[in-house]
Amino acid sequence: MSEQYKTVHGEGSGEIEEKKSRFIATLRHVETPEEAAAFYEEMRKKYWDARHNCTACIIGRQGEYRHSSDDGEPSGTAGRPMLEVLSGAGLTDTAAVVTRYFGGTLLGTGGLVRAYSAAMQQGLQNTEILEKRLCVCLQITTDYNGVGKLQYLFAQREVQILDSVYEHDVRFRIAVPPEEQKSITAAVADATAGRAAVEEEGTDWY
Numbered sequence: 001m002s003e004q005y006k007t008v009h010g011e012g013s014g015e016i017e018e019k020k021s022r023f024i025a026t027l028r029h030v031e032t033p034e035e036a037a038a039f040y041e042e043m044r045k046k047y048w049d050a051r052h053n054c055t056a057c058i059i060g061r062q063g064e065y066r067h068s069s070d071d072g073e074p075s076g077t078a079g080r081p082m083l084e085v086l087s088g089a090g091l092t093d094t095a096a097v098v099t100r101y102f103g104g105t106l107l108g109t110g111g112l113v114r115a116y117s118a119a120m121q122q123g124l125q126n127t128e129i130l131e132k133r134l135c136v137c138l139q140i141t142t143d144y145n146g147v148g149k150l151q152y153l154f155a156q157r158e159v160q161i162l163d164s165v166y167e168h169d170v171r172f173r174i175a176v177p178p179e180e181q182k183s184i185t186a187a188v189a190d191a192t193a194g195r196a197a198v199e200e201e202g203t204d205w206y
Contacts, residue, residue, distance in 0.1 A: 003134040005061055005205075007093040012127025018115040020103025025123030027096045030057065033065060036095040043097040051102040054116065056082035057095035063087070073100075077112035085120035091129070096120060135175035137162065137201040138184070142170050146192040153191050157184065160206055175206040 011028040026043055030036045036057040044053045056068040056079050066087075068079030082096055098119045107115060142150060147170050154161055154174065162173040176184045185198050 003061070004131060005092050006090045006129055006131050008091065009128040009130045012123060014119065014122030014124070014126045016115065016119050016122050017103075018111065018118075019105040019107060021105070021107065021115070022099075022101040022103070023115050023119035024099040024101075025096060025119040026099070027094060027120075027123050027127050029093055030059065030095045031093050033057075033059060033067070036067070039095050040097060043099065047099040049101075050099045052078070052098075052100040054078035054082060054098045054100070055096065056080075056086060058083070058086050058092045059095075060092060063092045073112060073116075074109055077109050078116045081113045081117045082120050085117055085124070089124060089129075096123065098123075132205040133177055134203055135160070135206045136178050136181045136203050138174050138176060138181070139199045139201055140172045140174065140188055140196050141199075142172075142192055142196040144170060146170075146196055149191040150188065150196065153187055157187065159184065162206075173201070175204070178203070 008027050008029050011026065013024065013026045015022060015024045024047070028039050030039055036059065040053070040055050047053055052071045052073055054069060054071045054073060057066070059065040066083060068083040070076070070078040078098065082098055086094055086096060098116050140150065150172060160175045162175055165171045188196050188198055
């Protein structure tokens with residue numbers, strides 16, 4: 001089975017209201033603890049007049065780095081529920097801030113957990129999720145007679161075309177899961193009667 005992980009694309013946000021308190025969730029793609037810390041600071045400056053800016057993040061291909069903060073809310077009522085939503089969604093390389101504007105009514109520990117969790121879920125609904133897989137990048141060089149055959153092959157096998165260059169010959173850059181590399185290479189040879197050249201360029205996440 002190929003390696004894969006899920007993360008958010010760019011940034012997204014969502015908002016709920018609970019007993020006149022506003023909870024604004026903002027999620028962003030980050031790849032280091034430093035990027036997460038900078039994101040937190042940015043949100044604190046944006047929502048400088050809010051009562052709380054609670055935070056959570058999961059970073060690393062296997063979610064090795066996890067951090068959360070209740071930012072003054074009762075212990076375990078904000079950061080941890082936020083972290084659990086990220087974990088439950090299978091996300092990594094993702095940081096979140098839930099901003100609370102206090103509405104004057106205490107929610108209690110259970111109410112806070114539900115509110116911070118619900119804000120996170122709302123934020124996730126408004127955020128694009130990407131599933132990335134570890135792939136091998138291949139460059140395929142063919143003459144113009146092989147172009148249509150290769151395009152048909154790529155469409156049939158759902159191969160991701162990263163780039164294509166049309167000069168005196170045609171070069172395709174494609175990404176394939178490692179376990180499919182041999183079969184795709186063989187299929188390219190079959191489709192072009194062995195005339196296409198295949199060169200491996202390394203691995204990356206797509």
